[in-house]
Amino acid sequence: MTLKDFYTEIGGDYTGVMRRLPSESFVKRFLNIFTKDSSYFELKNSLEQKNLEEAFRAAHTLKGVCSNLSLDGLTGPVTELTEKLRVPGGSLEGSEVLFEEVTRVYEAIIKGISELDP
Numbered sequence: 115m116t117l118k119d120f121y122t123e124i125g126g127d128y129t130g131v132m133r134r135l136p137s138e139s140f141v142k143r144f145l146n147i148f149t150k151d152s153s154y155f156e157l158k159n160s161l162e163q164k165n166l167e168e169a170f171r172a173a174h175t176l177k178g179v180c181s182n183l184s185l186d187g188l189t190g191p192v193t194e195l196t197e198k199l200r201v202p203g204g205s206l207e208g209s210e211v212l213f214e215e216v217t218r219v220y221e222a223i224i225k226g227i228s229e230l231d232p
Contacts, residue, residue, distance in 0.1 A: 115229045117141060124223050125187030134184065144183060145227050151179060154220055157195075161213055166206055170199040176216075188223055191215040 117138045121128035135141050153176035160169035173196040180189040195212040198205060 115226065116231055120226045120230055121184070124185065124219070124226050127184035127186050130186075131184035134182070141183070142230060145230070148179060148183060148185075149224055149227055151176075153179060154216075157216070158213070161206070161209055164206055166199060166204055167201055169206070169209070170196065170201050170204055173199055185223060188216065188219045191219055 115123070118128045120126070121131065131141055132138070135144065153172050157169055157172035157176060160166075160172055173192055177189060177192045177196050180186075180192055191212065195209060195216055198209055198212060
């Protein structure tokens, strides 16, 4: 799959990422790094442990990474979850449903990255 096709498939912004980063090979390198980033798993574990502050921190980090890579399809759901968890005053209530959407999109992105042309 081409990089442009990948961004179309996952609801990302190919034009935006190409404005931000110097080449497709550079974007692919960062997408491969994204597959090893621990933010998603830290978010998952923090939610399972009902640790609001750590969940917020992990969601906020994941949101930043997604924004930088123009992974807009994931930026939206993770931003919504981040705002739900934002401390002080944040809440875990309802976070399960939001996290399900984050997971669905995250898994599609990881799959798409694995299918990128070398």
